[in-house]
Amino acid sequence: MAAALAYPASWTARRDRDLVRGLAPALVVLAGLTVVPGIYLVLTSLTPLNLASPGSEWDFSRPLGNYVGMFEDPRFVHSVGVQIKLSVASVVLQLLIGLGVALLLHPNTTVRQLARPWMLVPMVLPPIVVGITWLALFTVDISPIHRFLAWIGLPMAPLLTNASTAIWAIVLAGTWQHFPFAMLMALAALQMVPENPIEAARIDGASRWQVFWHVRLPFIAPTLVVAGLFILIDSVKAFPLIFIMTDGGPGEATEVTNFYVYRQAFSFSLWGYGSAIAVLMMLGVFVLSWVIDRITTRNDGQWS
Amino acid sequence: MKKLPNSRLQSGMSPDASYTEGAPSAGPRANGPDRGRRSLLVAGSAALAPSALGLHAPAVIGQAKRFSGVTLNVSCWSANYPSLLADYVREFTEQTGAKVNYDTPGLQVYNQRADLELSTKGAGFDVLNITFIFTSRWIGNGWFTPLDPLINDRNKTAAEFDFADFLPGALSPLKDAKGATYGIPWVTDSGMAIAARYDLLQANGLGMPDTFDELETVAGVLHKKDGVDGFLTDNHWGFWYIPLLQGYGGNVFRAPPDDLMPTLDTPEAIHAADQLTRIVSKYGPPGAGGMAYGQTVEILKAARANLSVVTHAAGMSVAEKSNKAAATIRFALMPRGPKGRFPGIASHGWGIPVGSKNKDAAWAFIQWAMSKELLLRMVREKGMGSVTRSSIYGAPEYRKLINVNGVDTGQIVLQTIKLGEQGHMKYRTVPVYPQVNVQLNQAIGRIISGQMSAKESMVQAQASVIADLRRAGVKI
Numbered sequence: 001m002a003a004a005l006a007y008p009a010s011w012t013a014r015r016d017r018d019l020v021r022g023l024a025p026a027l028v029v030l031a032g033l034t035v036v037p038g039i040y041l042v043l044t045s046l047t048p049l050n051l052a053s054p055g056s057e058w059d060f061s062r063p064l065g066n067y068v069g070m071f072e073d074p075r076f077v078h079s080v081g082v083q084i085k086l087s088v089a090s091v092v093l094q095l096l097i098g099l100g101v102a103l104l105l106h107p108n109t110t111v112r113q114l115a116r117p118w119m120l121v122p123m124v125l126p127p128i129v130v131g132i133t134w135l136a137l138f139t140v141d142i143s144p145i146h147r148f149l150a151w152i153g154l155p156m157a158p159l160l161t162n163a164s165t166a167i168w169a170i171v172l173a174g175t176w177q178h179f180p181f182a183m184l185m186a187l188a189a190l191q192m193v194p195e196n197p198i199e200a201a202r203i204d205g206a207s208r209w210q211v212f213w214h215v216r217l218p219f220i221a222p223t224l225v226v227a228g229l230f231i232l233i234d235s236v237k238a239f240p241l242i243f244i245m246t247d248g249g250p251g252e253a254t255e256v257t258n259f260y261v262y263r264q265a266f267s268f269s270l271w272g273y274g275s276a277i278a279v280l281m282m283l284g285v286f287v288l289s290w291v292i293d294r295i296t297t298r299n300d301g302q303w304s
Numbered sequence: 305m306k307k308l309p310n311s312r313l314q315s316g317m318s319p320d321a322s323y324t325e326g327a328p329s330a331g332p333r334a335n336g337p338d339r340g341r342r343s344l345l346v347a348g349s350a351a352l353a354p355s356a357l358g359l360h361a362p363a364v365i366g367q368a369k370r371f372s373g374v375t376l377n378v379s380c381w382s383a384n385y386p387s388l389l390a391d392y393v394r395e396f397t398e399q400t401g402a403k404v405n406y407d408t409p410g411l412q413v414y415n416q417r418a419d420l421e422l423s424t425k426g427a428g429f430d431v432l433n434i435t436f437i438f439t440s441r442w443i444g445n446g447w448f449t450p451l452d453p454l455i456n457d458r459n460k461t462a463a464e465f466d467f468a469d470f471l472p473g474a475l476s477p478l479k480d481a482k483g484a485t486y487g488i489p490w491v492t493d494s495g496m497a498i499a500a501r502y503d504l505l506q507a508n509g510l511g512m513p514d515t516f517d518e519l520e521t522v523a524g525v526l527h528k529k530d531g532v533d534g535f536l537t538d539n540h541w542g543f544w545y546i547p548l549l550q551g552y553g554g555n556v557f558r559a560p561p562d563d564l565m566p567t568l569d570t571p572e573a574i575h576a577a578d579q580l581t582r583i584v585s586k587y588g589p590p591g592a593g594g595m596a597y598g599q600t601v602e603i604l605k606a607a608r609a610n611l612s613v614v615t616h617a618a619g620m621s622v623a624e625k626s627n628k629a630a631a632t633i634r635f636a637l638m639p640r641g642p643k644g645r646f647p648g649i650a651s652h653g654w655g656i657p658v659g660s661k662n663k664d665a666a667w668a669f670i671q672w673a674m675s676k677e678l679l680l681r682m683v684r685e686k687g688m689g690s691v692t693r694s695s696i697y698g699a700p701e702y703r704k705l706i707n708v709n710g711v712d713t714g715q716i717v718l719q720t721i722k723l724g725e726q727g728h729m730k731y732r733t734v735p736v737y738p739q740v741n742v743q744l745n746q747a748i749g750r751i752i753s754g755q756m757s758a759k760e761s762m763v764q765a766q767a768s769v770i771a772d773l774r775r776a777g778v779k780i
Binding site: 048050051052053054056069073074075139140141157158160161162163166246247248249250251252253263266267268269270273 | 416419420423424441445539589590591592593594596599603608735738739742745746747749750752753754755756761768771772775776777
């Protein structure tokens with residue numbers, strides 16, 4: 001009896017040990033690829049590293065100088081504001097459009113089955129192609145959109161050179177590219193919704209909207225929250241569209257934090273300062289990842 | 305016959321691999337545990353090195369395929385000359401045996417890539433363009449190889465290269481404070497004015513504008529005449545704003561390169577910004593404030609915008625026969641302000657990064673790429689319109705090429721380079737100008753897009769530039 005009881009404990013220990021052994025190679029590679037550069041990033045952020053100033057590389061005389069300077073830098077603060085605007089708009093639009101298209105494609109008809117792969121096309125295009133395409137679409141001289149609007153008597157001013165519209169033009173292009181992710185997540189979740197409560201609601205006389213709002217949406221809401229958080233993380237990485245379409249302008253109207261890091265590091269060679277901002281962004285993404293982890297863990301618990 | 309030093313001949317096996325000219329790339333790596341393999345490589349290198357370098361000095365220049373086994377990594381931004389040069393690079397390989405990886409990305413991408421590579425003193429590139437805006441930073445930090453020892457070495461530089469033939473004005477930005485040469489200029493691009501539809505000016509009894517006030521007036525009169533917009537230039541405001549700023553008596557810094565206190569909020573700076581943005585906003589096509597170089601040149605080629613300030617190279621591309629603007633384009637000097645005429649000038653040149661391990665082959669490439677013979681062929685065969693050798697300026701083929709609709713544009717270039725002797729371009733070669741350039745682009749962008757008045761925007765630019773310079777460690 002005692003041996004029988006001891007066996008599971010020993011087995012658990014062996015399992016844990018084997019798990020660690022099995023994972024070790026992957027963990028070593030992961031550490032090499034992410035942890036080591038991450039440590040270097042943090043160390044660099046504690047120095048005034050400027051590639052044009054020899055000797056600034058390991059100068060730790062003012063370790064928090066970059067972090068203090070960051071909050072006294074109005075352009076950094078402005079870039080965070082632009083980032084929040086871009087991120088919130090991206091999450092809301094991508095979720096709404098993704099969910100809307102998923103609802104349209106959910107029922108299994110031939111036409112819808114044919115349409116599904118086409119809806120994924122924007123997501124698989126290289127960001128450079130998407131940027132150039134939308135730059136052309138927003139350039140008054142050559143844009144079919146502008147020409148059509150002018151033809152029907154509703155000429156539209158250029159969006160990218162107007163400070164109040166440039167960020168929305170970027171959001172629009174980004175939404176077009178990334179909504180298929182939300183669509184795929186929503187589509188997968190919709191197909192997991194059990195038929196019984198839907199049938200029960202219909203028998204009780206619920207309208208389509210009521211079925212969606214009271215039955216389907218509560219089922220798919222956790223998936224949408226996770227999708228939204230992924231979109232949020234992705235929006236923090238926004239760069240190619242801004243680089244191609246506006247270069248952060250007009251003025252600083254589309255200069256998100258990521259783009260500001262790029263300016264500081266690559267245009268000005270201020271790697272210490274750029275690294276400090278990057279560390280802050282990294283912490284933000286860690287927090288979001290933790291939130292996703294908590295939500296998915298809780299959902300797993302509920303579903304199990 | 306002079307022999308090369310022995311150490312040079314065996315540099316492929318030297319632990320200090322900074323000058324491993326001609327040695328196979330495996331040489332420096334032959335320090336692994338496999339001694340047999342290493343011995344083989346060392347022996348192979350020893351056997352190859354004399355033939356690769358040319359044991360006897362004069363034969364170094366004349367020896368065919370003397371760089372067999374060498375791979376040169378060459379990069380420059382995608383201007384006209386480097387783009388045209390791509391068609392000829394194969395000939396260099398045929399002549400010398402050196403394989404060339406040749407790359408011409410866009411200016412911004414090139415600058416960032418080169419800046420990063422140079423700052424680490426890496427060996428990733430053997431020949432790089434020394435971008436004008438980075439000359440002080442790249443040369444001042446010792447990131448490029450001094451070329452004078454190579455130029456003066458008769459074993460490495462053919463007499464026909466004729467270094468004295470290069471225009472002094474083109475060479476001067478590529479020298480350090482002591483006069484050492486670090487680059488061979490392939491262009492001294494000069495800012496000037498053009499009218500893509502000069503016929504419209506004539507029809508309205510107007511001549512090419514000589515002052516900025518005249519430019520504004522003429523652009524206003526011509527705007528939308530025959531469906532053509534009055535004015536358009538690209539959104540590199542850090543280059544196009546300065547002639548106005550200096551023309552009205554202002555400058556970017558108080559006294560560059562010694563006193564780098566920015567002076568962007570002065571009345572002159574605000575007036576210049578106000579006028580430039582007014583011209584662009586009122587007389588440009590929709591979205592003119594955000595148009596990059598490529599977009600503006602295409603519109604000018606199609607003669608859909610009239611007046612512009614462009615570089616000579618860009619103007620010559622607008623004047624190409626296949627373009628609608630070819631028959632009607634007119635060139636003139638950059639307009640002046642009350643305090644004088646201060647056209648933008650930008651010299652770019654080939655240099656050898658200090659970390660290159662193929663310096664002799666790199667120098668051979670530069671000599672070939674900048675030889676009189678090749679440049680003249682490029683003028684004849686490709687219609688290349690911007691050169692830095694005085695002998696080519698005098699060549700009949702070139703004179704014919706740069707005479708556009710009765711105007712000798714070469715004379716405008718030479719006059720512009722001469723104006724450079726005023727020293728007004730000193731602001732541009734200070735190491736921190738890239739920061740200021742971005743700030744100016746944004747400041748003018750803010751005004752054109754209506755976010756701020758000229759005064760508000762330039763005051764903000766002044767504060768931002770001061771913060772940027774302090775962050776970069778500049779004492780102001």
